[in-house]
Amino acid sequence: MLIYTRPLFFALLLSACGTVPLGEGQYQVKAGDTLYSIARSTGRSVGEIQRLNQLSDNTIQIGQILNVGPSRANPAPATRPKVPVASPPAPVSKPKAPAIELVWPNKGPVLQGFNGKSNKGINIGGAAGAPIYAAASGKVIYANTVRGYGKLLIIKHDKDYLTAYAHNQHILVKEGDSVKQGQNVAGMGNTGSDKVMLHFELRFKGAAINPSPYLP
Structure with a gap:
């Protein structure tokens, strides 16, 4: 007469009957499983599985059906409250010098x-x-x-800009005169210079700047 232990009885029963349908919260032990690996895959602790199945130690058998309760292996992520995203501050543009449109004071070559x-x-x-x-x-x-x-002539155009005309042979206007753009105000010469030429300057708030970008 053969006497079967309970784990052996389950193993023989499963080998005879094939795969046993599993209910919700059940797990069938496979080759290579340990109580620790089952606990990790189902989201339970080893102690919980021992209590659910009245196990006195960590011994399990291939084919054994274990109660593991509802799976907690991949719990739904908690919904985080949406934090309003502040709009980035608008870039602060640097103030630009007010534009001034010039005409050429003379059509000669730039030396x-x-x-x-x-x-x-x-x-x-x-x-x-x-x-x-x-x-x-x-x-x-x-x-x-x-x-x-x-012989130097200086014309103030507004609170920011003025132009200067140097080495003139003669000057046709005097201080305090109002002049129009394109008005003949002097004659080219070589005073203060070793050659005949016009030295032309554009100044913004007193500082000399390149006049070329303002000329047509």
């Missing part, structure tokens, strides 16, 4: 361009006495001789 160091304007070549025109409308604030500049 030397602006570099901001040795030349704070542009030098324009031409014949002695050639007409020099106001680059923009404004008011004459200086018309006299300055060392290094010869």
Whole structure:
């Protein structure tokens, strides 16, 4: 007469009857399973599975049906409250210098361009006495001789901009006069210079800037 232990009885019963349909919260032990691996895959602790199945230790048998309760292996993620996303601050644009439109004070060739160091304007070549025109409308604030500049004419156009015309042979306007853009205000010369030319400067708030971008 054969006496079967309970685990052996389950193994023989499963081998004879094939796969047993599993109910909800049940798990059938497979080769290679341990109580720890089953607990991890079902979201339970080893102690919980032992209590659910009245196991006195970690011994399990292939084919054994274990109660594991509802699976907690992949719990639904908790819904996080939506945090309003603040809009990025609008970029702060740097204030730009107000534009000024100039005309060429003379149509002669440019002998030397602006570099901001040795030349704070542009030098324009031409014949002695050639007409020099106001680059923009404004008011004459200086018309006299300055060392290094010869006969110098300065026209203020607004609170920010002024233009300067140096090395003139003669000046046709006087301080305080209002002039129009394109008006003949001087004659080209070589006063304060070793050659006939016009030294032309554009100044913004007193600082010399390159006049070329403002000329047509």
